[in-house]
Every structure is written in structure tokens, then in C-alpha cells.
Amino acid sequence: MKANRPSTAAEVILIGGRLCLDFINTVDGRKTGSPRKESRSIYSPVLGDKLAEYSDLVAWSRHAGIVTATEAERLIQASKRNAREAKDVLDRAIALRETLYRVVKATITGRRPQTVDLKTLNDELLRARNHEKLTHVAQGFSWEWAGSDAALDRMLWSIADSAAELLTTADLSRLRECVGDDCGWLFEDTSKNRSRQWCDMQDCGNLAKVRRYRTRLRGSNRTKRSNH
Numbered sequence: 010m011k012a013n014r015p016s017t018a019a020e021v022i023l024i025g026g027r028l029c030l031d032f033i034n035t036v037d038g039r040k041t042g043s044p045r046k047e048s049r050s051i052y053s054p055v056l057g058d059k060l061a062e063y064s065d066l067v068a069w070s071r072h073a074g075i076v077t078a079t080e081a082e083r084l085i086q087a088s089k090r091n092a093r094e095a096k097d098v099l100d101r102a103i104a105l106r107e108t109l110y111r112v113v114k115a116t117i118t119g120r121r122p123q124t125v126d127l128k129t130l131n132d133e134l135l136r137a138r139n140h141e142k143l144t145h146v147a148q149g150f151s152w153e154w155a156g157s158d159a160a161l162d163r164m165l166w167s168i169a170d171s172a173a174e175l176l177t178t179a180d181l182s183r184l185r186e187c188v189g190d191d192c193g194w195l196f197e198d199t200s201k202n203r204s205r206q207w208c209d210m211q212d213c214g215n216l217a218k219v220r221r222y223r224t225r226l227r228g229s230n231r232t233k234r235s236n237h
């Protein structure tokens with residue numbers, strides 16, 4: 010593992026509206042028409058995956074606010090001592106992410122999620138629930154994660170928990186997949202008139218506008234040429 014490699018995972022725009030959706034969006038290019046886009050291969054560099062190493066997972070977790078800077082540093086140090094375990098966690102993270110993508114995509118398109126995907130999610134939830142601890146705080150009670158200091162997979166607990174909350178409490182008819190050609194990012198449409206189509210208007214939306222403009226331009230150029 011290279012030291013201090015800047016991670017693109019820490020630069021991903023968080024537009025999902027939910028932790029689990031933002032986690033699904035650590036890949037871009039799911040809608041390129043590639044036959045691999047919904048494949049079961051757990052890691053495909055073709056997809057523009059931001060999670061190539063365990064350190065990327067930590068960088069994203071810090072970026073998404075589920076670990077502090079100190080905790081992130083501790084995880085990186087621990088991963089260097091347990092490289093094999095860190096790799097296992099990364100594999101589990103990618104498997105969970107692709108599972109969540111398929112489950113949410115099935116929900117958006119009105120299909121039943123696959124049994125194997127629900128099992129994967131439930132397995133991760135079971136792990137997470139094992140670490141849930143009810144604690145007393147100033148205003149009452151809250152959930153905390155017990156034993157998180159030494160756990161390389163602690164970010165997966167928060168992600169699985171976020172997915173369970175989304176699937177059981179959110180208005181699922183507000184889940185969307187960005188209409189951008191090479192995008193495939195998922196988000197919760199919280200707009201008043203339920204009209205959001207793009208992950209990010211500044212990025213995908215604009216890109217589509219530029220493409221439409223270029224296509225029009227090409228069309229008009231062709232017309233001009235044919236007039237000569």
C-alpha cells in the first residue's frame with residue numbers, strides 16, 4: 010500500500026441524500042451500456058471505481074463523515090498491521106455496495122430484489138446490530154457503536170444501518186437513478202414536485218446540455234454542407 014496516496018474517493022460529490030446512496034455512488038459509469046454494468050463481478054475497474062484499496066474506503070468514510078480524522082488514521086495504521094483483513098473488508102464493502110445498487114435499482118424499477126442480495130444485506134446488518142449499544146446522553150438515549158475502535162469494518166455498520174433505515178422508513182417512490190448517459194448514480198428526490206432527474210445539475214445535467222447542443226450543432230452543420 011502506497012503511503013499518503015490522495016484518494017479520489019474523498020472527492021466524490023455526496024448527492025444521494027442518504028449515506029447508503031452516497032456509498033453506492035462511489036462508482037460511476039454504470040449506464041455505459043456495458044454488459045458488465047449489472048454483473049456480479051465484485052470489482053470492475055471499467056466502472057470508474059473509487060474504491061481500489063482499503064485506504065480509499067477509509068478516505069471516503071472520513072469524507073462522508075462517519076469516521077473522524079483520528080479514527081481514520083487509526084484505521085489506516087491497523088490496516089497496515091492486518092493487510093489481509095483489510096482486503097477482506099474492502100471485498101465485503103464492494104459486495105455490499107453492489108448489492109445495495111441492485112436492491113435500490115430493483116425498487117426503482119418495481120421489481121423484487123433478489124433473495125441472495127437480501128441475504129448479503131441481512132448478513133451485514135447482523136454484524137452491525139452486534140455492535141449497537143444503547144447509551145445515555147444529555148438529552149436522553151442514543152445508539153452508539155460498541156467496539157468500533159479496533160474494527161476495520163466499522164464503516165460498513167453505518168452503511169448497512171443507513172440502507173435498512175432507507176428501505177424501511179423512506180418514501181421509496183422518491184428513489185431515482187440519474188438520467189445522465191454515463192452516470193447511474195442513485196439519489197432520493199426530495200424536491201417538492203418530485204422532478205429531480207439529475208445527480209448534479211452542475212455536472213451531469215450540464216454535460217447532457219452540452220451534448221445536446223453539440224448534436225444540434227452537428228445537425229445544422231450537416232444541413233449547411235448539404236446545401237452546397
Ligand SMILES: [Zn+2]
Binds near residue numbers: 187188193194208
Ligand atoms: Zn448523473
